[in-house]
Structure formats: structure tokens, C-alpha cells
Amino acid sequence: MKIGYPCINWTIGCKGNKTFRLKSYSEDRLIETVNNNLDCLKKILNYNIKNNFLFFRITSDLIPFASHPICTFNWQDFFKQKFLELGEIIKDNDIRISMHPDQFIVLNSNREEVVNRSIKELEYHADVLDLMNLESDAKIQLHIGGAYGDKQKSISRFNEKYKKLDFKIKKRLVIENDDKIFSLKDCLNLFDKSGIPILFDVLHHKVLGDDEKIESVLEKQRKTWKKSDGIPMIDYSSQKDGFRPGSHAESIDLKDFKNFINDSKGYDFDIMLEIKDKEKSAFKALKIINSDHRFGKMRWNHG
DNA sequence: TCACGTCAAGCAGAT
DNA sequence: ATCTGCTTGACGTGA
Numbered sequence: 001m002k003i004g005y006p007c008i009n010w011t012i013g014c015k016g017n018k019t020f021r022l023k024s025y026s027e028d029r030l031i032e033t034v035n036n037n038l039d040c041l042k043k044i045l046n047y048n049i050k051n052n053f054l055f056f057r058i059t060s061d062l063i064p065f066a067s068h069p070i071c072t073f074n075w076q077d078f079f080k081q082k083f084l085e086l087g088e089i090i091k092d093n094d095i096r097i098s099m100h101p102d103q104f105i106v107l108n109s110n111r112e113e114v115v116n117r118s119i120k121e122l123e124y125h126a127d128v129l130d131l132m133n134l135e136s137d138a139k140i141q142l143h144i145g146g147a148y149g150d151k152q153k154s155i156s157r158f159n160e161k162y163k164k165l166d167f168k169i170k171k172r173l174v175i176e177n178d179d180k181i182f183s184l185k186d187c188l189n190l191f192d193k194s195g196i197p198i199l200f201d202v203l204h205h206k207v208l209g210d211d212e213k214i215e216s217v218l219e220k221q222r223k224t225w226k227k228s229d230g231i232p233m234i235d236y237s238s239q240k241d242g243f244r245p246g247s248h249a250e251s252i253d254l255k256d257f258k259n260f261i262n263d264s265k266g267y268d269f270d271i272m273l274e275i276k277d278k279e280k281s282a283f284k285a286l287k288i289i290n291s292d293h294r295f296g297k298m299r300w301n302h303g
Numbered sequence: 304t305c306a307c308g309t310c311a312a313g314c315a316g317a318t
Numbered sequence: 319a320t321c322t323g324c325t326t327g328a329c330g331t332g333a
Contacts, residue, residue, distance in 0.1 A: 006325055021329060022311060057325080068311065103324050104312035117312065143324095146314060178324095180315065235325090248325080274325060310329075318321075 137230025
């Protein structure tokens with residue numbers, strides 16, 4: 001069981017998700033920005049190692065415009081060495097990595113140009129993880145996408161598109177239940193057709209799910225992950241009081257988190273904390289995990 | 304130095 | 319029709 005937070009670290013004073021306007025695109029600007037982002041990622045990883053945060057989501061902004069037609073620069077080759085170094089740090093310290101392409105990536109869109117752009121963006125994500133030489137347990141998580149009023153058709157369309165993807169994407173792709181359209185049940189439906197592992201989002205399931213016991217849910221999820229996929233991943237976040245169901249809290253709700261950890265006895269998974277204050281809440285979560293004798297002191301002695 | 308209009312991209316639901 | 323949310327405001331022009 002590892003604990004992580006997504007994309008940004010508020011403590012160390014660098015930003016690894018710097019970008020710029022399309023209008024200001026130039027090769028120099030790209031190189032400068034990517035150098036900044038990769039250097040910052042290294043600092044974040046080192047901070048995380050020191051603090052036992054062994055799960056991290058790398059921002060999709062790492063290489064701005066990587067999949068945009070304007071970018072003809074061979075960033076893969078240019079930054080090869082830096083990627084390799086980052087990969088070494090990640091592997092030497094047994095860090096789990098995920099990425100989460102954003103809302104514009106809709107593999108099953110009914111607009112062909114959207115599908116094509118989405119595939120390019122998925123290739124970019126896969127390239128980043130491949131350049132770091134990471135195993136297939138480094139994952140790219142995606143929602144099922146556009147429903148257009150017919151979920152069954154939408155799921156089938158996703159499966160058709162998935163089948164045609166390059167293996168470098170397929171081996172990393174996992175799907176996440178969302179809080180609006182595609183519930184865990186829908187993801188299981190897609191799994192039956194496609195074999196795509198399910199990343200379980202606890203809060204989304206609370207908003208769009210049923211009262212099924214958490215153990216039973218985790219049991220179903222676990223079965224969707226093959227050995228080569230690694231330990232199942234879950235997203236955990238706390239509900240922001242008084243806001244629409246599913247909106248993320250500033251800080252972790254420790255009572256709720258404790259309950260979740262208690263209810264999930266017997267299951268191992270890596271937890272991504274989608275909480276706005278990032279590492280601050282991760283410290284609190286880690287404390288709870290560490291104080292739970294089930295997990296002992298072990299996991300953090302990864303040497 | 305700072306205010307503030309705008310930013311590559313999709314989709315769904317609320318107003 | 320327009321706005322908001324999504325994992326996260328931040329870029330960059332003009333004064």
C-alpha cells in the first residue's frame with residue numbers, strides 16, 4: 001500500500017506543470033519549459049522519497065503541446081537522458097507512477113477528429129512512461145468518455161477503439177469510474193468485453209454507485225488487474241462540504257479515511273489522494289496507515 | 304508590478 | 319445560449 005498525490009507539490013517551491021500559450025510556441029520555449037518541468041519533477045520525486053510518498057501522478061502538462069500538430073520537435077530524443085535518469089530514480093526507489101489525461105481525451109467520441117487527437121495524446125503519455133523505462137504497472141487512467149444518451153453503445157465504441165490501439169498504450173490503460181455517467185458497474189461491463197483493469201474512485205462511487213460493501217467492490221476491482229498491471233490503484237478524495245456531490249475538499253477528512261482503511265481490510269492497493277492541499281493531506285494519511293499495525297513498519301523500508 | 308482577459312482540446316448538466 | 323466542472327489556475331498583454 002502506497003500513498004500519493006497528483007501532479008503538484010506546494011512545499012518545494014517549483015512548478016512541474018508549467019506551460020505557455022499556443023501563440024508563444026517556439027522550440028526554444030518548449031525546451032526551456034520542459035527542462036523546467038523535468039527538473040522540478042526530479043525534485044518532487046526526491047521530496048517524495050524522503051517522505052515515503054511512493055505513489056505519484058505525473059502531470060499531463062509535462063511536455064506542453066506534445067501531441068499538438070504545432071509540435072514537430074523530437075522531444076523524445078532530445079530529453080532521452082533526463083527521462084532515463086528520472087526512470088532510474090523511480091525504479092531504484094520503487095515508486096508507483098500514474099498519469100491522467102484530461103477531459104478532452106475522449107477515445108469513444110462520435111467525432112472522428114476527437115478520437116484521433118485523443119489517440120495522439122495517449123501516445124504522448126505512453127511515450128513519457130516508456131522513455132523512463134517503466135514497467136507496465138505505471139498506468140494511464142481514463143474515463144470511458146462520451147455517452148450521448150446511450151451508454152451501451154458508448155461502451156462498445158470504447159472497446160472497438162481500444163482494440164485498435166498500439167500495445168504501448170493498451171498495456172498501460174486503465175479505466176476509472178466517474179461520478180456522472182459511467183459507474184463501477186459500467187466499468188465492469190467494459191472490463192468483461194475488453195479486459196481493461198478498473199481504477200476504483202471511492203468518492204465517485206459514493207456519488208454514482210450503490211450501497212455494495214467496500215470489500216465486495218474491492219474484490220471485484222482486484223480481479224480486473226493482472227500480475228503485470230501491478231497492485232490495483234484507487235483514487236480517494238473527501239467530499240467538500242456544502243458543494244455539489246463529488247467536489248473535492250481542501251483537506252482530507254480523516255474520519256472518513258480511517259473508516260475506509262478499516263473497511264478495506266485484507267486488500268492491498270495504492271492510494272492516490274485527490275485532495276487540493278496535496279502533500280499536506282498525504283502526510284496525515286500516511287500517519288494513519290503507519291499507525292495501523294496491519295501494515296507494520298515494513299513498507300517504507302524499501303531499501 | 305499588477306490587474307484581468309483569456310487560454311488546444313469535450314462533454315454533460317445547471318442556469 | 320451560456321456557464322461550470324473536471325485533477326490543478328496561470329499566461330501574458332497592457333498600463
